[in-house]
Amino acid sequence: MKNLKCFAGDIDPLKLDRTPFGLNHKLADHPALAIENLAKVISDFPKEKILHSKELNNLSKNFDTEMDSTNHEVNLVEVIENIRTSKSYIAIKNPELHPSFKDLYKDLTEDISNLLQAHGTGTKPLEPKLWVFIASPGAITPFHFDRTSNIIMQIRGSKELAVFPPRVDEIISQRDTEGYVDWSTELPPWREELDLFAHKFNFKKGEAIHIPFVSGHYVKNGTDDISISLSFFFHSDETLRWSNAMKFNNRIRRFGVSPNPVGIKQGLDKIKAKAFPLVHRMMSLMRGLK
Numbered sequence: 001m002k003n004l005k006c007f008a009g010d011i012d013p014l015k016l017d018r019t020p021f022g023l024n025h026k027l028a029d030h031p032a033l034a035i036e037n038l039a040k041v042i043s044d045f046p047k048e049k050i051l052h053s054k055e056l057n058n059l060s061k062n063f064d065t066e067m068d069s070t071n072h073e074v075n076l077v078e079v080i081e082n083i084r085t086s087k088s089y090i091a092i093k094n095p096e097l098h099p100s101f102k103d104l105y106k107d108l109t110e111d112i113s114n115l116l117q118a119h120g121t122g123t124k125p126l127e128p129k130l131w132v133f134i135a136s137p138g139a140i141t142p143f144h145f146d147r148t149s150n151i152i153m154q155i156r157g158s159k160e161l162a163v164f165p166p167r168v169d170e171i172i173s174q175r176d177t178e179g180y181v182d183w184s185t186e187l188p189p190w191r192e193e194l195d196l197f198a199h200k201f202n203f204k205k206g207e208a209i210h211i212p213f214v215s216g217h218y219v220k221n222g223t224d225d226i227s228i229s230l231s232f233f234f235h236s237d238e239t240l241r242w243s244n245a246m247k248f249n250n251r252i253r254r255f256g257v258s259p260n261p262v263g264i265k266q267g268l269d270k271i272k273a274k275a276f277p278l279v280h281r282m283m284s285l286m287r288g289l290k
């Protein structure tokens with residue numbers, strides 16, 4: 001693995017999207033991620049890019065509507081102060097669109113490109129995007145999975161991050177995984193006995209964790225400080241193929257078919273992924289004819 005700009009440590013690219021693993025990053029003191037700059041990003045960004053929740057697990061409220069709009073910076077200080085005690089979240093979507101994140105985003109994209117090339121699953125990340133999460137001490141993110149691959153970096157504070165192996169039927173069934181990837185079903189409720197499968201990371205400033213595509217995970221923030229973390233979400237050629245093949249499986253299930261799981265036979269996944277847009281169009285057309 002050649003020298004990376006943002007990551008360090010013993011990195012085995014062959015583990016990508018197979019198993020969660022820890023690595024180190026060099027971004028903890030990057031000026032774009034300083035709280036003063038994050039305040040500026042929040043004040044510069046359109047309101048739909050900022051999510052704020054006073055609830056433990058609810059990111060659906062809009063940050064701007066929670067605040068007096070006359071002075072974002074003063075209000076952000078209040079929000080950050082409240083975040084120490086309110087068990088809430090602020091999420092900044094697509095900070096890469098802000099000029100202050102331009103170089104950071106470029107460097108991360110280059111590093112992920114190198115990882116994908118070493119893994120043999122692409123030349124560059126597909127559909128790449130960043131999110132910044134600012135969360136209260138003790139706040140919990142419930143068990144769920146992301147619909148892309150993810151490398152999450154801890155910038156400030158600490159958390160326990162439990163990550164589960166991907167595509168294991170006992171953890172999340174094939175049917176539930178495919179339905180959730182296709183945005184058509186919710187995940188089933190969390191069961192305590194699943195904790196046996198977890199890789200638990202004590203996640204600190206300067207550390208990063210790879211969360212594979214469709215790997216379940218939950219987060220318990222440390223109680224000592226607020227938490228700031230940065231996620232780089234992306235697809236490889238392989239995970240985009242898996243994603244479309246899973247959506248294909250989900251759609252054909254409605255016709256009484258029990259499809260083979262994705263990720264076993266690459267040739268079959270390729271055919272399903274290619275066929276998905278056609279199936280999607282046909283089903284949309286059929287809905288229109290009803």
Ligand SMILES: [Fe+2]
Pocket residue numbers: 144145146217
């Ligand atoms: Fe997540």
